Amino acid sequence: MRYRILGTTQAIRTDGTTVPVGGARLRALLTVLALRPGRTVPVSVLVDEVWDGEAPADATGAVQALVGRLRRALGADAVESVEGGYRLAASGDDIDLHRFERLVGDGLRALTDGDSAKAAVVLDDALALWRGPALADLPDRTAEAARCETRRLDALRARHAAALALGQAEQSLPELTALCDSHPLDEPLQALRLRALRDTGRAAEALAAYDDVRHLLADRLGSDPGAELRALHGELLRPAEAPSRPVGNLRARLTSFVGREADIEAIRGDLAAARLVTLLGPGGAGKTRLSQEAAEAVRDAARDGVWLAELAAPVDDPAAVPEAVLTAVGARETVLFGAGAEEIRAGLERHDDPVVRLVEHCGRRRMLIVLDNCEHVVEAAACLVEQLLGRCPGLTVLANSREPLGVPGELLRPVEPLPEPVALR
Incomplete structure (x- = not known):
């Protein structure tokens, strides 16, 4: 069972269906327990927060009766009786508020580490958990709800900081x-x-x-x-x-790069002459590193950035290739949550197809996408590249693979082993 308290309190079964939780006090009880998943909540706290300072004559009996109703709705094992109180049998990740907190922390760390594309994806997932005012069914929600709203504003700031970093x-x-x-x-x-x-x-x-x-x-x-x-x-x-900031998601390399200067110059010329260049070679030949170094060398020609999409594991499903590239370029559908969001959403609705969203994102941009390890999903990669190049005139693709993509206009650049003196170095 999962629980939602970022909005009207709800209980959701594993199959996605909603469990009816009728009655304001019953939803208040579930809210109080869900704020502290897996922890004992004393009866006195339940009385104070569910009845908002107006305790019934038999407070203990009233709580016991209310817990019985909640168990009938959720299942007998959902709420455990412990000495002095009750406990919701759930983990932090079963509660949308606690999942939100974890995702915001992950997103802020990614932003601090310079991975703006990851930060954008994680923060979008966090903000999507909000369905309305936090703790809407808690009678006195002022202090705790204000803390939740402050954290949500932190997430919104970070999400827009990531968006600016992604151009x-x-x-x-x-x-x-x-x-x-x-x-x-x-x-x-x-x-x-x-x-x-x-x-x-x-x-x-x-x-x-x-x-x-x-x-x-x-x-x-x-x-x-x-x-x-x-x-x-x-x-x-x-x-x-x-100072100008480079646009894209290429990460700083942690080791030096030797012996491929001539290859980089050749690839630079290839990218000026063709819109799809594929580096061919066996596993371990250095295609991934060479493609990143070559992409860095032509960054100035890609006004809207150089973006690396890694198609190795866990992208083992060909159908997941467009979504993986969409995420890599930081173009997953932006979810709007701030003031005026409904009006803004109405003007920015997009198709759910990731290929359509990629075309929308890349169509007017001059950018370079580096597709790494295409051999794992070569047919899906080739299909996507052919569609994007045909509909996005400013897009160039630098791929690396153990076999050609077979797309019209593809320029193949074999990656040879390093000559012995450089290999020794």
Whole structure:
């Protein structure tokens, strides 16, 4: 059984069906227990939180009767009797709130580690768990619900920071604007909105927005903008001096790279002449590393980034290839959760087909996708590449495989073993 308390309290069976939990007090009881899965909740706490300070005459008997009703709804083993109280037989991951907390932590760590694509995916999964106001069926939910909403805002900030790092400022700007309207004194959110304006070529609007924020902080709080906003203001005033950030998900290599300089130059020429270049060679020949180094060498020609999609395990199902590439380029459907989200969603609805969403994402961009280990799913990879190249004129693909993809226009580049002096080095 899984439980939802981010919105109206619900119990969900393993087959996905909802268990009816009727009655405000019954849902309140389940909410209180689900806040502390696997832990004993004393009867006194249950009385205080379920009856909101208006305890019945026979409080112990009232709790016992309410627990009996909950067991009849969920099953006799769902709520355990322990000395002094009751315990919900569930783990943290069975409760949407606790699963949300874990996913947000994972997403924030990925963002700190520089893996913005992973952060975006994990944070989307976390935010998708929200269905309405947290702890909606708890009579006095003010303090705990406020803590949940604060954590949700942390997740939203991090999700938009990941989007900006992935070059998705245009997609993020509408919701960032709505969030800043709802939280005008939130400086980190305001900084993200200014960055999104700058990254979409609207530096003048960003400067005007900074002035608005500065006046707002002075009027409401009697303070100046903090260090982050002031530093960003300085960058906006000196756009030529602002450091450019590479777009994409290529990770920094941890070891040196020797002996393939001529190969890299050859591949650079191949990528200038063809839109699909496939590095061919046996396992262990160094195709993966060579493709990443070659992609790094042509990064300047890919205005919208260089993106690595790894098709080795766990991508063992050919049907999963489009979704894997969609995730790698940070283009999984963005889920909107902030103020005004319903209106924004209405204008941004997309098809569920990952190939369609990839075409939408790549269609107007100039980018390079590196497909690693295509031999595991070569037919699915070839089918996807042919569709994308035919519909995305600014897209180039650098693949590596033990066999050709067989797509029209494919340029094959064999990867030979290293010559002996370099191999020894």
